[in-house]
Amino acid sequence: MIELKGIHKVYQKKNTEVQALKGVDLSIDKGDIFGVIGYSGAGKSTLVRLVNYLERPSQGQVIVDGAYLGNQSPHALRQIKKQIGMIFQHFNLLESKTIFKNVAMPLILAKKSKQEIRSRVLELLQFVGLEDKASNYPSELSGGQKQRVGIARALASNPKILLCDEATSALDPQTTQSILSLLQRVNKKYGITIMIITHEMSVIQKICNKVAVMEEGRVIEEGSVLDVFGHPEHETSHKFVQTVMNTDIPSRIKEQLRQQGTHSLTKLEMVGEHATQPILSTLIQRFDLKVSAVFTNMIDIQNTTLAIWYLDIQGDTRNKERALSYLKQNDVLVKEVTV
Amino acid sequence: MFDTSITLDQFIEAIGDTLYMVGMSLLIGTIFGSILGIVIVFTRRGGILAFPMVYSTLNVIINIIRSVPFIILMVSITPFTRVIAGTSIGTNAAIVPLIIFITPFIARLVENSLLEVGSGIVEAAESMGATPLQIIWHFILPEAFGSLILSLATATISLIGASAMAGAVGGGGVGDIAILYGYHRYDSFAIISTIIVLIIFVQFIQSAGNHLARLVRRR
Numbered sequence: 138m139i140e141l142k143g144i145h146k147v148y149q150k151k152n153t154e155v156q157a158l159k160g161v162d163l164s165i166d167k168g169d170i171f172g173v174i175g176y177s178g179a180g181k182s183t184l185v186r187l188v189n190y191l192e193r194p195s196q197g198q199v200i201v202d203g204a205y206l207g208n209q210s211p212h213a214l215r216q217i218k219k220q221i222g223m224i225f226q227h228f229n230l231l232e233s234k235t236i237f238k239n240v241a242m243p244l245i246l247a248k249k250s251k252q253e254i255r256s257r258v259l260e261l262l263q264f265v266g267l268e269d270k271a272s273n274y275p276s277e278l279s280g281g282q283k284q285r286v287g288i289a290r291a292l293a294s295n296p297k298i299l300l301c302d303e304a305t306s307a308l309d310p311q312t313t314q315s316i317l318s319l320l321q322r323v324n325k326k327y328g329i330t331i332m333i334i335t336h337e338m339s340v341i342q343k344i345c346n347k348v349a350v351m352e353e354g355r356v357i358e359e360g361s362v363l364d365v366f367g368h369p370e371h372e373t374s375h376k377f378v379q380t381v382m383n384t385d386i387p388s389r390i391k392e393q394l395r396q397q398g399t400h401s402l403t404k405l406e407m408v409g410e411h412a413t414q415p416i417l418s419t420l421i422q423r424f425d426l427k428v429s430a431v432f433t434n435m436i437d438i439q440n441t442t443l444a445i446w447y448l449d450i451q452g453d454t455r456n457k458e459r460a461l462s463y464l465k466q467n468d469v470l471v472k473e474v475t476v
Numbered sequence: 477m478f479d480t481s482i483t484l485d486q487f488i489e490a491i492g493d494t495l496y497m498v499g500m501s502l503l504i505g506t507i508f509g510s511i512l513g514i515v516i517v518f519t520r521r522g523g524i525l526a527f528p529m530v531y532s533t534l535n536v537i538i539n540i541i542r543s544v545p546f547i548i549l550m551v552s553i554t555p556f557t558r559v560i561a562g563t564s565i566g567t568n569a570a571i572v573p574l575i576i577f578i579t580p581f582i583a584r585l586v587e588n589s590l591l592e593v594g595s596g597i598v599e600a601a602e603s604m605g606a607t608p609l610q611i612i613w614h615f616i617l618p619e620a621f622g623s624l625i626l627s628l629a630t631a632t633i634s635l636i637g638a639s640a641m642a643g644a645v646g647g648g649g650v651g652d653i654a655i656l657y658g659y660h661r662y663d664s665f666a667i668i669s670t671i672i673v674l675i676i677f678v679q680f681i682q683s684a685g686n687h688l689a690r691l692v693r694r695r
Binding site for chain 1: 594596597599600602603604605606607610614615618619621622692693
């Protein structure tokens, strides 16, 4: 649906050049909720603006729904933009117009008939739960309600793609949750591909199926959210995962283990139904091992459970080997880690 | 009761002349000034239709006209005024320099008002695939409307001041009364009544501007 190939973006600022993007390749499939996470200045805002050509790449190709944006006429480009909705951190609503008019804006631009506009806007306001606010002004709404208006407006022209630029960063945690649920409904009900830019890992955890981690203008890690949460490969990804899920053994526990003479632990990573198997009792009963769970962590990622356990397994070496291969056969990722 | 030589009819006629001069030059100046203001917002670096050459040229022209005090501007363009209005004295002749004076002023005020509209609004409009004309008409102008009304109030007050100077070269209006009777004939009543009328005008315009701006702003 969205393909970015070899993207470079350079800004000229007075006499210096700022390299915002340094060779980004990214592919987003239809129906994805694709998250892009990074610290500020990583280039993620520039990246999302390339998809609807609010920014043009200095080098590289942007292909949206099969169309290469680089050689489109201004008119054709505007038609393509109507297929791509966008919502913003600060909502960018027209303060001088009612909620109805705000949502109707894309339809007014497309010169739709009055009746058509009316029925579509009312349908959208109902979808986002603001049917009673049609004649209010944005200043009378809360932040969460404003973002709902932003979403309704972005959906007005029946887009195939929805771009979210830090859409929940100005909202409190509870409102963030409700906006994310709404985005999930947008994805499910209308089959709209969503690209989300954020610096909050909890947003990725809640609704994304794929994630790209950005740093200094590059994508440093990319993959399914479960994979990146389970075993982040890059230091920055690891730090982001730690913000919502503490997978590192606390140093106090490490200290205790060393004092007891334990120097290695077995790390198990289980996903989905495997995460709820009676692992411990099997290890103890079937393989006659002494098992203690030193540190465990479970997290829900889009209704899939990810469990990470650190076990101290004592007993007969052969039994232990058999136990580990049993775990591997049951789709448990096993890794020996030193304390 | 007052030791004055002006009659009520003369005074009312002068007020009418002032309103006529201000009204006409405001109308025409607003049309030209708004267009000019929109063009310089569009063509500036980073604008919707960035065209730095056009922008810098207009920018310099606006600055040049605005550097000349109205009374000097008025006398220096007399030949031009004669071509346009057919005469260089009287109310109609005064309108020509008033328009030239107020157009770049309004252009600057419009520029400021439009630039107040956040870049986020423009970005939202562009993301919807709006054309440059749609961006100005459906997004920037409505959002800047309150600020534009206040700008127009400022411009109108400026014009009233300038129109009084037009009186000095036979332009008519209340300024004419103040100079002709008040200054040259030591008629204090003429001066004071002129001042009172001007104060009432300005108060009225500013309050009306504030009120209207509040109505459309809704923030």
